[in-house]
Amino acid sequence: MAERQEQAVPDAVMTRIGQAAMLHHAGDREEARHRYLRLWAEIGEDGDPLHRCTLAHYMADAQDDPADELAWDLRALTAAEELNHERLAEHADAPAVRALYPSLHLNLAADYVRLGRGGPARTHLRLARGAAEALADDGYAEGVRAAIRRLELRLEEGGAAQWP
Known part of the structure; x- marks a missing residue:
């Protein structure tokens, strides 16, 4: 009897988030933001935490106002904290979500x-540095670690009040 190999079922919501992120990275920030908002309305505040974490993480980067960016980054962190091992095991991209913790705290x-x-900034910077220890030694990890070092230097040089 031949064993049936199970294929990971593509997650349509994650695909749509990725498509909007590609628009954003290509420079169409406004269209990306509109797509993110439509997806957020579909997912809802109580939707799948994997979807909410990923979407809010990207949506934060599409904001013009720092307070709005903070609100979306806090949503992403809250959703990441709601993820359980069973949900992570269901999704082929889930290990990447845990790798987002350094980036979530850095953001x-x-x-x-x-x-x-400055106080909360230093707290999250410390959490980012700690979470980055679990990252693999690859380009993504080095980029995150370099960004952590840059932000640490800026805080040391001028404090939060001097940030542009």
Whole structure:
């Protein structure tokens, strides 16, 4: 009897998030933001935490106002914390979600710096540095670690109040 190999079923929501992210990275920030908002309306505040984490993480980067960016980054972190091992095991891309923790905390630290809130910025920067220890030694990890070092230097040089 031949064993049936199970194929990972593509996640249509993750695909749509990825498509909007590609628009954003290509420079069409406004269209990406509209697509993210439509997806958020479909997913809802109580939707799948994997979808909410990923979408909010990308949506934060599409914001013009630092306070709005902070709100979306906080949503992403909250959703990441709701993920359980069973849900992570269901999705082929799930291990990448855990690798987002350093980036999630780094983004929050940068948000707080832009808002002139040095205390929370330092807290999230410390959390980002700790979470980055679990990353593989690859280009993504090196980029995150370099961004953490740059933000640390900026905080040391001028504090949160001096952030542009």
